[in-house]
Amino acid sequence: MRVRQLAEKLGVSADTVRYYTRIGLLAPTKSTANGYKFYNIREQSCLRFILSARDLGFSVEDITQIIAKADDGQSACPTVRRLIDKRLHETQQRYLDMLRLRKRMLAAVDSWDSKEDKAPTGNQICYLIEEFIEVEVGSETK
Amino acid sequence: MRVRQLAEKLGVSADTVRYYTRIGLLAPTKSTANGYKFYNIREQSCLRFILSARDLGFSVEDITQIIAKADDGQSACPTVRRLIDKRLHETQQRYLDMLRLRKRMLAAVDSWDSKEDKAPTGNQICYLIEEFIEVEVGSETK
DNA sequence: ATTGACCTGTGTGCAGCTCACAGGTTTAGA
DNA sequence: TCTAAACCTGTGAGCTGCACACAGGTCAAT
Ligand SMILES: [Zn+2]
Ligand SMILES: [Zn+2]
Ligand SMILES: [Zn+2]
Ligand SMILES: [Zn+2]
Numbered sequence: 397m398r399v400r401q402l403a404e405k406l407g408v409s410a411d412t413v414r415y416y417t418r419i420g421l422l423a424p425t426k427s428t429a430n431g432y433k434f435y436n437i438r439e440q441s442c443l444r445f446i447l448s449a450r451d452l453g454f455s456v457e458d459i460t461q462i463i464a465k466a467d468d469g470q471s472a473c474p475t476v477r478r479l480i481d482k483r484l485h486e487t488q489q490r491y492l493d494m495l496r497l498r499k500r501m502l503a504a505v506d507s508w509d510s511k512e513d514k515a516p517t518g519n520q521i522c523y524l525i526e527e528f529i530e531v532e533v534g535s536e537t538k
Numbered sequence: 539m540r541v542r543q544l545a546e547k548l549g550v551s552a553d554t555v556r557y558y559t560r561i562g563l564l565a566p567t568k569s570t571a572n573g574y575k576f577y578n579i580r581e582q583s584c585l586r587f588i589l590s591a592r593d594l595g596f597s598v599e600d601i602t603q604i605i606a607k608a609d610d611g612q613s614a615c616p617t618v619r620r621l622i623d624k625r626l627h628e629t630q631q632r633y634l635d636m637l638r639l640r641k642r643m644l645a646a647v648d649s650w651d652s653k654e655d656k657a658p659t660g661n662q663i664c665y666l667i668e669e670f671i672e673v674e675v676g677s678e679t680k
Numbered sequence: 681a682t683t684g685a686c687c688t689g690t691g692t693g694c695a696g697c698t699c700a701c702a703g704g705t706t707t708a709g710a
Numbered sequence: 711t712c713t714a715a716a717c718c719t720g721t722g723a724g725c726t727g728c729a730c731a732c733a734g735g736t737c738a739a740t
Binding site: 681682683684685686687688689690691692693694695696697698699700701702703704705706707708709710 | 711712713714715716717718719720721722723724725726727728729730731732733734735736737738739740
Binding site for chain 1: 695697698699704705
């Protein structure tokens with residue numbers, strides 16, 4: 397199997413497969429004739445694992461560690477439990493950040509609906525942005 | 539004002555100010571004597587604007603466009619309205635992605651609580667991940 | 681003059697891919 | 711058999727928004 401065939405089989409781009417190969421997560425054999433990389437069934441199941449872990453929020457570095465443990469013959473489960481706890485906290489944080497940002501953006505759009513366009517002055521670049529922040533900072537203290 | 543003073547005044551790192559300077563969002567005068575960059579009051583208010591826009595979810599590229607419009611003497615308001623709509627959709631999407639991911643991660647952690655650690659086999663790297671995905675994919679179709 | 685603390689600009693690194701590009705391979709046609 | 715176009719490959723670079731490393735400059739105290 398060459399890179400494109402593997403990629404299509406598992407529904408990712410060939411570049412993604414190349415990337416995982418480049419960083420050492422996949423280790424295809426190198427054809428002697430033309431230098432093309434050759435992925436066997438073992439690489440395929442490894443990629444499947446990588447994609448599953450990715451979908452659970454593990455970073456590429458996490459996956460590297462997990463695979464290294466397993467390749468070493470040890471159980472990766474403790475590592476997996478430890479790492480997902482960390483990533484879960486991060487995901488939670490990012491989720492909250494997105495939520496707050498979304499709220500702020502919606503408030504801005506809403507308040508801008510009743511405001512007209514204005515040309516910039518020497519002091520202001522865009523009064524929509526500058527005045528919205530002032531209002532928001534003020535209302536945050538109450 | 540030199541880079542550090544400006545940075546501390548507005549509560550960001552000196553590297554952040556240097557970054558905005560590097561990409562042309564800030565244009566300090568260059569001291570002839572020692573090559574140090576000098577930020578005046580105008581650069582300061584420009585940085586304040588940049589930070590306000592950043593907090594509203596605008597990208598650096600967005601901010602570049604907005605400032606360019608204003609520097610050109612035109613109203614940046616239409617640009618601002620158009621761009622925030624785009625960024626709002628993206629933020630919404632990322633928010634939903636985080637929400638789904640969080641849910642998936644929580645489900646994994648929950649189901650793993652009652653499972654023991656296992657050593658890897660020739661076919662499996664970590665059964666926690668591999669079997670959770672199978673279960674999840676199955677339950678998605680019902 | 682010298683030490684040391686602090687500051688500066690520039691270059692590089694980061695995740696997780698994606699894109700650009702020069703060249704090799706395969707295939708269809710003549 | 712030759713050729714030309716379509717397709718594929720590996721490698722290198724680029725993306726965002728900074729943060730860090732580093733060699734050297736500056737300044738106050740000795
Ligand atoms: Zn925890
Ligand atoms: Zn405006
Ligand atoms: Zn819309
Ligand atoms: Zn395991």
